[in-house]
Amino acid sequence: MQExxxxxxxxxxxxKNAKVSILDRGFCYGDGLFETMRAFNGKVFRSNQHLExxxxxxxxxxxxxxxxxxxxxxxxxxTLDRNNFKNAIxxxxxxxxxxxxxxxxxxxVAPTLVIHARPHQPLPKAIxxxxxxxxxxxxxxxxxxGVNQSxxxxxxxxxxLLRKISQMRGSMEGIIVDPILGVTEGATSNLFILKDGTLKTPATNNSxxxxxxxxxxxxIAMNHKVPVSKALLIPEDIYNADEVFITNSGIDIVPVVSVDDKPIGNKKPGILTKFLRDEFLKCIEEEL
Structure with a gap:
């Protein structure tokens, strides 16, 4: 494999030669920001949105x-072109x-900017x-x-630590439930549920x-006239949902069939979840 x-x-x-100083504030304090983007067929999907x-x-x-x-x-x-990766993170x-x-x-002091591309390792199809x-x-x-957004x-x-705790519980992902804000987000993902025909997700805020x-x-949901709600969710909303799924750039849309080992719906990936993932993959093909 090429380096x-x-x-x-x-x-x-x-x-092997890529080095950052031990005095870099990113190393010392985690003082920085990052974006994780996905490339398909040599093109970066929604790169403008990530960079905006x-x-x-x-x-x-x-x-x-x-x-x-x-x-x-x-x-x-x-960076992507120099690595000659077609599908990459x-x-x-x-x-x-x-x-x-x-x-x-x-x-x-000038900031440090690093861009690293690696081949994308897809999740097993069984997931x-x-x-x-x-x-x-x-x-x-x-x-x-002082920051009003995440x-x-x-x-x-x-x-x-959230991911480690969830794995110790036999889960792929852990979702934070804040005592005040309710259900927020996962270690690396956003959460969606479907209930009575409405697609729901926590509203964006500083968490x-x-x-x-x-x-x-x-x-995609709004383009297909699926009712959407971005609002407060509590654990009971998740447990009683008809469908649940999680999203991020590396995994796209992953169906959730149980939460805390409690079954969701018929414990099979939901119809809307499958539809949205199919449309998501079509969106990638059309844009790239």
Whole structure:
């Protein structure tokens, strides 16, 4: 297998030579943002939406990237092209850069930008045919002070522990249930349910990320006249749902057939879930 070519701060280098300083604030504090994008047939799906979200997020954490969205988009595509991957996962990371170990933000310090592409490893087909179990985990949803929306930050420890706890419970994913906000999101996914013909998902806020796959699913549903609700959900809504599924860029739409080992519907992937995934895959073909 060929070695990946990585973009770091204007240069392309083999993965084995790709290095970031131990003084980089991303390494020291998780002080940065990232985007995970999916490429199909050599093209990045909804790259503009991913990068628009990134550029909306940067000023919220007092960070500036001295490149335009178009320039970053071009570098993302060039990274993919140089690796000659047709179907890939692309991770873009931007940190606050290198400065003396301190919490003080130095706006004169240039950020670190890294773009890494790797071949996409699809989930087993059985997961889409049979569905998965997920767990609802009661905890306070992590939030950032002074920020009124959820961001994809490099500080991912809460998500890592959430995923580990859910795996220990025999689940593919753990979904946070906040005591005040109710059902929020998973370690790496957004959640949807279907109840009485209405597709429901938690409203985006400072604990629920505006996922790109989530947005595509909502577009498809509305284009096909499926009623949509973005509002507060509680655990009982999930347990009593007719269908449940989770979404993210790497897995697209995964059916959920049980929650905390309680069956959903007839414990088979739902009709609407299958339809939305078929339409999602068509959307990719049409756009790329």
């Amino acid at each position: 990946s070519i990585v973009y770091i701060n204007g240069l392309f280098t083999p993965l 979200r990134l550029f909306r997020s940067l000023p919220l954490i007092f960070m500036d990237l001295p490149m335009t969205l178009h320039e970053v988009n071009s570098v993302v595509q060039e 692309i991770r873009l990371t931007v940190t606050r850069g290198i400065n003396e170990p301190s919490f003080q933000i130095d706006k004169e 889409y045919l049979k569905g998965v179990n997920i767990s609802l985990i009661t905890m306070q949803a992590p939030v950032l002070p 961001l994809k930050t490099c500080n991912y420890l809460s998500n890592i 629920v990320l505006e996922g790109i796959t989530r947005e595509v699913v909502l577009e």
